[in-house]
Amino acid sequence: MLNMMKTLTACRGISGYEKGVSDKLLMMISPLTDRTWVDPMGSLLALKKGTAPEGERRKIMLCAHMDEIGFLVTFIDDNGFVRVTPIGGINFIAASYATVTFGNGTKGVLVPETGTAPADIKADKVYVDIGAKDKKEAERKVKVGDFCALEGSLTRLCGRRVAGRPMDDRIGCAVLVRIAQLLGETPCRDDVYFVFSVQEEVGLRGARTAAFGISPDIGLVYDVTGTGDSIGAKPMACSVGGGAAIKLKDSSVICDRALAEELAGVAKEKGMKYQFEILAAGGTDTASIQMSGAGVRVGALSIPTRYIHSGTEVLDLNDAEACAALTVAWLTREEKSGGNGTDAEAGAEAE
Amino acid sequence: MRMYSGQELVRELSQAFGPSGCEDGVRAFIRTQIGASCDGMTEDRAGNLIVRIAGRGVDYDPAEERRLMVSTHMDEVGFMVREITDEGYLKFSLIGQTDPRVLCGRHVVVGEENRTVKGVIATKAIHMQTAEKRTKATPVNKMYIDIGAKSAGDAEKLVQVGDYATFDSDLVPFGKDGRYIKGKALGGRLACAALIEVIRYLHASSCELAYDVYFAFTCNREIGISGASVAAFTVNPTLAILTGATAVNDLPGVSPEARVAALGEGCVLSLADRQTLYDAGLTRFAARCAEEGGIRYQIKQGDSDTSDGAPLQRSMAGVRTVSLSVPVRYTHSAACVASYEDYQALLNLCKAVICGLKP
Incomplete structure (x- = not known):
């Protein structure tokens, strides 16, 4: 198992x-x-x-x-930041500052816009930073319509208990x-x-x-x-x-x-x-x-x-x-x- | 009856009278415009018109019963007369979702196909409103239609409770070289026009079709009773193409990531809406068809709209479904705005996808 x-x-x-x-x-x-x-x-x-x-x-x-649950890419801005729409019941506070993986293996981090109060962290206040220096570089890795999700993991805890996603x-x-x-x-x-x-x-x-x-x-x-x-x-x-x-x-x-x-x-x-x-x-x-x-x-x-x-x-x-x-x-x-x-x-x- | 094509066909369909539940006139018009250019035409019990173009060519195998359904809706938003006042005014309810703020002062036609009267949705002159009233939208139950009647008896000679009404709005080209069109019902009806042209093309051409193609012109989309789902049970398709309009938000002050799609940028491919995730493989295929055919397309941003996609995709044991649509501004109003070029992109992409699908 x-x-x-x-x-x-x-x-x-x-x-x-x-x-x-x-x-x-x-x-x-x-x-x-x-x-x-x-x-x-x-x-x-x-x-x-x-x-x-x-x-x-x-x-x-x-x-x-x-x-x-995960996200679909909806928009890539001039600076290469990626906007996403949630698919399924996302808790944006729990998902913030976490690593996400795209279908093709590209990694990024999901972050809120700077200065957003925790209670206001919603779909339109977060973006994925894939480390691209501009839109052109970003679009080589990710395009509108691609999906991503929080990184998968599995960690053994006490007994036969496990943590992950x-x-x-x-x-x-x-x-x-x-x-x-x-x-x-x-x-x-x-x-x-x-x-x-x-x-x-x-x-x-x-x-x-x-x-x-x-x-x-x-x-x-x-x-x-x-x-x-x-x-x-x-x-x-x-x-x-x-x-x-x-x-x-x-x-x-x-x-x-x-x-x-x-x-x-x-x-x-x-x-x-x-x-x-x-x-x-x-x-x-x-x-x-x-x-x-x-x-x-x-x-x-x-x-x-x-x-x-x-x-x-x-x-x-x-x-x-x-x-x-x-x-x-x-x-x-x-x-x-x-x-x-x-x-x-x-x-x-x-x- | 005259056969229309191009922008004239769009005009006739846009101006046709057909709120949800009252699609008879639109359906009759579509029937005559298709005429003999098909291999069969039926109506199902829900009022959907289903037009068949038979498969043909080397990849077509009748024993496999591969069916492609191409669907759009015939109905539009409108109103229903719920009361005639003693003074001869008509109180009304909404059919489908319309912002009450776009109603006041609008021309409407009331009645049923071939028996309509003109009217206006009355509004109180600004001079006679209190300062507070001016800042608030009038609720629909406080509005009425003025058909020029002097009394209830006078009005009852022309209309009756239960009569439908729609916006009275001519289709008008505008902008540079008439690149945009303004009119009512520029949702399903644009797609109706496109599908009529596609049917005529498929009938006249000898392109190979791996699937039997069933075009469904459906009812009751605007009130959420999906005719498309009923049509799917009638047709029992393997694959489906859902066509229609996408409400766009390419307006001043809206940030680029919130604009959904843009007028003039081509046919819209939708990945998702509030209730549907479209088939990823079919969507990729449609994008490839567009690229190979030099047809402009755009991927919809955001997923806050709804469509017939959900009931269609989840009818029976499931139908792989793709969504192709025309971007439209100000939908569900008397003055929807669309681009004729986008309309042609939808038409061409439908042709390309239908002819390009392999088993």
């Missing part, structure tokens, strides 16, 4: 420009699955066929997003690859679709079209979630190191409760560490999968993460492993009431 994260945090891919990440993930996932393809929006999809006979297999969609959501991508590895050892009956989605950070866009294309029976999303365990955090019963966080709700979605309970049941039975997650602010691909086509039963297993969208997001790799292990346990468990048991239970609850 650590090595995977080293690879995945080293490539840059902001929303709409995920090709670099997609290429890396394709190499990781294709030996583990039966078929891979890219949809029109750019999401990477991989299918691992189930062992049950044709017609008895459900379609399970597992989804994590490849894109990270973008944990959001390369950790989810790593969990998906881990699940594919584990399913190689213990196959499951159902068809499992691995979806590495695009454009999550700008409005949960890629997962929606991917889900429409797959039309899954169940969708599960792997993304970071906020926690209540940092100093000054709003009270939240979710902490780093507390195990897989089974999402009940975030600001974009209310998950299928029966599915969440089922996941918790499996965790309890297997003695796996888990916690429920109710995230007050923030949305995930779970919402767009739920509302795609004629509707999809959805859940999410989140990786508790501190300081999300900053240059140093902190999480525990044990939590990520727990998400993968719980998913595989759920996918491969012995059905007590046949393949459609869960649907029947959900129906009973609705009545």
Whole structure:
């Protein structure tokens, strides 16, 4: 998991420009699955066929997003300074005075205009200094429409905790690859679709079209979630190191409760560490999968993460492993009431 | 019916009556202007006009069902009559987004296609306003249209509640050699004119087309109910080109990095807007087509606008979408300003991209 994260945090891919990440993930996932393809929006999809006979297999969609927040170049001035527009939820104070990397490897530093009060640091008050002496030199390195993002990093902290960026959501991508590895050892009956989605950070866009294309029976999303365990955090019963966080709700979605309970049941039975997650602010691909086509039963297993969208997001790799292990346990468990048991239970609850 | 082309076609479309939900007249006009210059024409249930040009040439394989959709919207911003006062004035609501400050004193036409009356949006003379009132914009619910009626009964003979209205504004060339044009609805309608010319060109020429090309003239863009998305479900395209206008800000006092795009600098390629990140590969391809064809283009700076791109791109399992547009000043007013050269750049770039796309 650590090595995977080293690879995945080293490539840059902001929303709409995920090709670099997609290429890396394709190499990781294709030996583990039966078929891979890219949809029109750019999401990477991989299918691992189930062992049950044709017609008895459900379609399970597992989804994590490849894109990270960043910037698009909008203007280069006569002095060679580069103006940018934010792509996704940028905290400009957290991003100021940090190194940024462009798609072609060019480096720069994101800085506020001199004399800007901290509270006024916004998109139109910052620029990227790439060290060019004038516009001409700058344009040899960077042009309008190029993207950049805060430099990627991964630092080991105590135990199996790590700091760096973008944990959001390369950790989810790593969990998906881990699940594919584990399913190689213990196959499951159902068809499992691995979806590495695009454009999550700008409005949960890629997962929606991917889900429409797959039309899954169940969708599960792997993304970071906020926690209540940092100093000054709003009270939240979710902490780093507390195990897989089974999402009940975030600001974009209310998950299928029966599915969440089922996941918790499996965790309890297997003695796996888990916690429920109710995230007050923030949305995930779970919402767009739920509302795609004629509707999809959805859940999410989140990786508790501190300081999300900053240059140093902190999480525990044990939590990520727990998400993968719980998913595989759920996918491969012995059905007590046949393949459609869960649907029947959900129906009973609705009545 | 007369066939128009060039600036006359732009004029007829700009002056046509067609606020969101009332696009019938515009659609009928476009149908006649295309006539037999296509391989098929249909209307879907949302009122979109869809015109087909069949693929051909060595790269075209009907079994592959490769479809390219080229979309623009027919509708414009306008008004709807919501009340006729006892004195015969018309209270109204806005259709689409318009700055209330550009309304007072404007000529309008009220009614529906073939049954319109002229009117003006009334404004109180400056002498009769208090000092405080002069500094404030009048809200739309305090405005009314004067159609010269003497009473409610008099007005009701000419209009009824629910009637649409638009600006009454002729298309006028101005500037050196008439390089700029002024008129209403210079958003989608400029693109409508361009696409009509592109359809005629494709029909007459023998250029190879790797895709079946579907031109969608769509409804209800200005009120956010994207006809383009409905059209996409009808056409089920592989790729899409979204055309229209980009509102620019190349005005005195605006710093260069905030100007979005500039008039006269060519067709605008958009990388992003508030809800859409356009397909990077297709956008690069369009830029290459422009460079190879000697067509002027510019990359849009900033992303604060919205478009049909979002619903179109995210219809069904997703559609790779590129945005080509004409820069327009003062959009959504009676006096939008555009450059005829930019219009031609859009037209030529559409041709180049459509003919240049390979499977």
